[in-house]
Amino acid sequence: MKQVIIIGCGTLGKTIIRGIIEKLGDFYKITAVCDALEEQAREMASFAHADIVTSADEIIAQKPDYVIEAASKKVVEDFAPSILQAGIDMIILSVGALADAALLKTIRQAGQTGNAKLYIASGAVGGFDLMRAVRFGGLAYAEIHTSKNPRSLNGAPYLNGAQLPPDEEICVFDGNAREAIQGFPQNVNVSVSTALATLGVDNTHVKISSIPGATCNTHEIHLGGEFGDIDIRVRVHPDKANPKSSTLAAWSILALLERLTQTIVI
Numbered sequence: 001m002k003q004v005i006i007i008g009c010g011t012l013g014k015t016i017i018r019g020i021i022e023k024l025g026d027f028y029k030i031t032a033v034c035d036a037l038e039e040q041a042r043e044m045a046s047f048a049h050a051d052i053v054t055s056a057d058e059i060i061a062q063k064p065d066y067v068i069e070a071a072s073k074k075v076v077e078d079f080a081p082s083i084l085q086a087g088i089d090m091i092i093l094s095v096g097a098l099a100d101a102a103l104l105k106t107i108r109q110a111g112q113t114g115n116a117k118l119y120i121a122s123g124a125v126g127g128f129d130l131m132r133a134v135r136f137g138g139l140a141y142a143e144i145h146t147s148k149n150p151r152s153l154n155g156a157p158y159l160n161g162a163q164l165p166p167d168e169e170i171c172v173f174d175g176n177a178r179e180a181i182q183g184f185p186q187n188v189n190v191s192v193s194t195a196l197a198t199l200g201v202d203n204t205h206v207k208i209s210s211i212p213g214a215t216c217n218t219h220e221i222h223l224g225g226e227f228g229d230i231d232i233r234v235r236v237h238p239d240k241a242n243p244k245s246s247t248l249a250a251w252s253i254l255a256l257l258e259r260l261t262q263t264i265v266i
């Protein structure tokens with residue numbers, strides 16, 4: 001039985017905790033949870049019959065097999081280096097943190113020192129197997145076009161407090177993954193994970209559209225090069241409780257945890 005600690009008991013953290021207990025209970029035991037909001041932590045600790053931890057040191061002292069992050073970019077920045085250096089594998093959702101080249105370097109070094117891995121969950125998209133494969137086949141172009149209801153995008157720093165039009169489809173952003181995650185930190189972690197698997201944050205093209213009335217988040221990934229071209233289209237409902245989030249991201253953690261238990265790995 002592998003022991004896991006969950007950081008973040010919000011929208012996705014709750015689905016992950018329930019999923020581990022209900023679907024992966026033969027393989028994993030949640031030993032502790034962590035959340036900056038005491039009430040959230042208490043609620044999920046009680047549900048999971050787990051401890052509450054509040055710092056990287058407390059997490060490391062528990063010696064879990066995996067630490068799962070479903071909290072924020074800041075948690076990746078503050079917790080990942082010491083957890084990896086202590087030899088504990090980590091699985092993250094707030095991938096946007098890795099657009100920072102200095103943090104990426106620190107995390108790589110920490111993982112090498114501790115002989116630990118940082119797993120990036122596929123999150124709200126997929127197709128990373130194809131992305132990784134075509135890098136060996138002359139990948140020359142990578143783009144991700146994300147389309148969401150304006151209510152999922154409103155409030156992003158890039159918009160400087162402006163509200164997106166409620167009745168007009170518009171392209172809100174056109175740039176690279178580094179700029180996209182700065183402007184839309186809650187919405188486009190997927191642009192950074194796509195970039196990390198393809199041409200990097202400076203060379204991966206990102207478009208973001210606002211579609212009034214849209215009931216699904218759509219991510220269209222285009223890959224091109226000597227090998228030919230690939231289009232991946234993901235169209236899924238946003239999380240009911242938090243339209244800025246995607247339940248698919250929580251399922252991707254459960255799928256990765258399941259994969260880590262398997263003998264025949266697909």
Ligand SMILES: NC(=O)c1ccc[n+]([C@@H]2O[C@H](COP(=O)([O-])OP(=O)(O)OC[C@H]3O[C@@H](n4cnc5c(N)ncnc54)[C@H](O)[C@@H]3O)[C@@H](O)[C@H]2O)c1
Pocket residue numbers: 007008009010011012013034035036037040070071072073074075093094095121122123124125185186187189190193242244245246249
């Ligand atoms: N990779 C992807 O495709 C993908 C998809 C959706 C969401 N995400 C990311 O996953 C993360 C979680 O998303 P969510 O929808 O569950 O968010 P949420 O806001 O519903 O929940 C986040 C929880 O983490 C806690 N938290 C935040 N900062 C913390 C800190 N420093 N220490 C301890 N706890 C802290 C909050 O109190 C909150 O309870 C976000 O960073 C989000 O951007 C990634």
